[in-house]
Amino acid sequence: MEIFIVVLILLTSIGVSNVINRFTPWIPVPLIQIALGIVLAVSPLGVNMPLDPELFMVLFIAPLLYNDGKIVKRDEIWKLRIPILLMSLGLVFTTVVIVGLVINKMIPSIPLSASFALAAxxxxTDAVAVGALSERIHLPKQIMRLLEGEALMNDASGLVAFKFAVAATVSGVFSITHATFSFFVIAIGGVLCGIITAYLIIRGSKAIRRLGMEDATFHVLVQILTPFIIYMISEELGVSGILAVVAGGIVQSIKSDFTESAISKLKIVSSSTWSVILFILNGLVFLILGLQIPAVESVILKDNSISNVQVFIYILVISLTLIVLRFLWVYLFWNESWNIGKKKHVYKHKLKPSILTALSGVRGSVTLAGAFSIPYVLGNNEAFPERDLIIFIAAGVILFSLILASTVLPILSKGDKKLDAYNVDMLEKEIFRKVIRVGIKALNDDLDLDNKKATLSLISSYKKIIKNNFINKQEFQLNIQDRKIEKDILAIGLKAEHVEIKRLFKTGEISTCVMDKQEYVLNNMEKYLDRKIKFRVINKIILVRKIIKNLLVKSTTAEQANMQELKRAKILTSKAAIVKIKAQMNEENMKASFVVIDHYNEIIRKMNRVSNKDKDLNFYKQRRELQFKALQAQRNEVQSLFENNEITREIASKLRQFINYLEAIIIEEEIV
Incomplete structure (x- = not known):
């Protein structure tokens, strides 16, 4: 029961971290999750999850690297094979030697072999951490591909070097010839084992499908189990499980390129399932990392035999040595052949790409898991020298690299060329169209025979927005002051509608029922102007109640008559609002007034366009539901663009204002 509660808390924390990141997009999710892990560990809850290195590698790292192998851009990685090998092999072994010597010189209490183990x-670099950072830091494509390829391969070389360094420390014996031979056996054996095992699993799945078993759930289960099977078989054979799962993922990717369309449903289910699994695993990796830090720190910080300041100096020196060495390595070897794209002059000067690549070398969970796998005792039953200090330094370097990359890279990775006013305008227009297309895609995804009429009606409206290039209209040229005036003008229009609806009731042109419904809608619109968030929640509840009512109660002839009366009343109140707005129009509020008048004219056009035949409750219920889905998809797209640094906060604000404006129009039109 206790482990279940811990898992439940961690899963909840993943959700909390993403909510926090929604409001603080400048802080990477990994750092938020590490911080939450630390808070959970030191809180009264006392959440504790001991890190078992072997279990951690198979449970978390294996499926994550398998997925990285599946989604990696194979052609681009292949073009960068030479620099990737230089980084994942040459740089790793150079780092082991140079950083190992620095550690031993700086901390004599750590023997040379153990220093090599820590350096190894x-x-x-950590593929999971690199992937997490890439979601918000836009590095040039060739650098991103280089980092991805390097992270997929250098885990194996680093862990093999670590294994031999630890073995040398424990036994006191080390052979460079034996180590070199073993490395190639372990690496090549891991790749071959991954390829063969993945191929056999794929062939087995095909054989099962030929027997008539096309159940997507079963085949997705096989895909989920694949990385665990590959990793465990490889490790059992004594070869690299990490390289095996990467190779297995690439084989799966190649197979997917030639998969017949008959199992497209399996692809959809598999993609959805993996997205959830990866979301959880990525979150758990950093949360568990955070959970370990307080325990690691307490041992060293409470140790009076070593100065706390001195320990932090060790971490700083080692971290900077890693960065400088990485920079020099890239700077010395960088040439134009490392570029993937056709425009090789993009990075004619190699200083900036070298700095970006050096700072992007973040360490992560593999480093900490390896540090925790250091044995407690040597072959002569003596304690492993400075084991706690080694783990503490590893944790410190991980945090330092993550924080440095998160704070400095976003600044350095920004383009040097500033956009002029024309280019900014063109960018805004293109982003606007992209967001509109997201709404169209959301509608197409929900299209079926039952809602075809409502869906096509909405898609037509969205296409009209793009075709007419609405972004050139005045409503998208309004500044912040104009937006404030627009709210005031709309408030004047709503008051005019209140007056007109009361006049229509007094003269007997509308019934009590119609007046109440119109007043109800107008009151809600006024609430929307004052409190957007609260109104949106209230409106969702109202819509749900209406949907339930429409499902349970069939419309009567009287209700159909009310519909016509409501439509006529809406046309008259909209005309009254236009007259009132025009009466108070002046130079200062002219732009905002035209926007609101255009809004009312659109309502009048739509009310006049609707025929008795189309006045179908089911049609409007479907249309309303679909349009709110499209609006939500657009809001999600805007947030995603903002979090990924593709748009500025100002453009995001403009887009959200437009989406809110569309929502207000929907609400006002839905008077039933």
Whole structure:
């Protein structure tokens, strides 16, 4: 029961971290999750999850690297094979030697072999951490591909070097010839084992499908189990499980390129399932990392035999040595052949790409898992020298690399060329169209025979927005002051509608029922102007109640008559609002007034366009539901673009204002 509660808390924390990141997009999710892990560990809850290195590698790292192998851009990685090998092999072994010597010189209490072990576990960059950072830091494509390829391969070389360094420390014996031979056996054996095992699993799945078993759930289960099977078989054979799962993922990717369309449903289910699994695993990796830090720190910080300041100096020196060495390595070897794209002059000067690549070498969970796998005792039953200090330094370097990359890279990775006013305008227009297309895609995804009429009606409206290039209209040229005036003008229009609806009731042109419904809608619109968030929640509840009512109660002839009366009343109140707005129009509020008048004219056009035949409750219920889905998809797209640094906060604000404006129009039109 206790482990279940811990898992439940961690899963909840993953959700909390993403909510926090929604409001603080400048802080990477990994750092938020590490911080939450630390808070959970030191809180009264006392959440504790001991890190078992072997279990951690198979449970978390294996499926994550398998997925990285599946989604990697094979052609681009192949073009960068030489620099990737230089980084994942040459840089790793150079780091082991140079950083190992620095550690031993700086901390004599750590023997040379143990210093090499620490340097080895610090040498590989973390594929999970690199992927997490790439979601918000836009590095040039060739650098991103280089980092991805390097992270997929250097885990194996770093862990193999670490294994031999630890073995040398424990036994006191080391053979460079034996180590070199073993490395190639372990690496090549891991790749071959991954390819063969993945191929056999794929062939087995095909054989099962030929027997008539096309159940997507079963085949997705096989895909989920694949990385665990590959990793465990490889490790059992004594070869690299990490390289095996990467190779297995690439084989799966190649197979997917030639998969017949008959199992397209399996692809959809598999993609959805993996997205959830990866979301959880990525979150758990950093949360568990955070959970370990307080325990690691307490041992060293409470140790009176070593100065706390001195320990932090060790971490700083080692981290900077890793960065400088990485920079020099890239700077010395960088040439134009490392570029993937056709425009090789993009990075004619290699200083900036070298700095970006050096700072992008973040360390992560593999480093900490390796540090925790250091044995407690040597072959002569003596304690492993400075084991706690080694783990503490590893954790410190991980945090330092993550924080440095998160703070400095976004600044350095920004383009040097500033956009002029024309280019900014063109960018805004293109982003606007992209967001509109997201709404169209959301509608197409929900299209079926039952809602075809409502869906095509909405898609037509969205296409009209793009075709007419609405972004050139005045409503998208309004500044912040104009937006404030627009709210005031709309408030004047709503008051005019209130007056007109009361007049229509007094003269007997509308019934009590119609007046109440119109007043109800107008009151809600006024609430929307004052409190957007609260109104949106209230409106969702109202819509749900209406949907339930429409499902349970069939419309009567009287209700159909009310519909016509409501439509006529809406046309008259909209005309009254236009007259009132025009009466108070002046130079200062002219732009905002035209926007609101255009809004009312659109309502009048739509009310006049609707025929008795189309006045179908089911049609409007479907249309309303679909349009809110499209709006939500657009809001999600805007947030995603903002989090990925593709748009500025100002453009995001403009887009959200437009989406809110569309929502207000929907609400006002839905008077039933």
């Amino acid at each position: 576990i610090l040498s590989p």
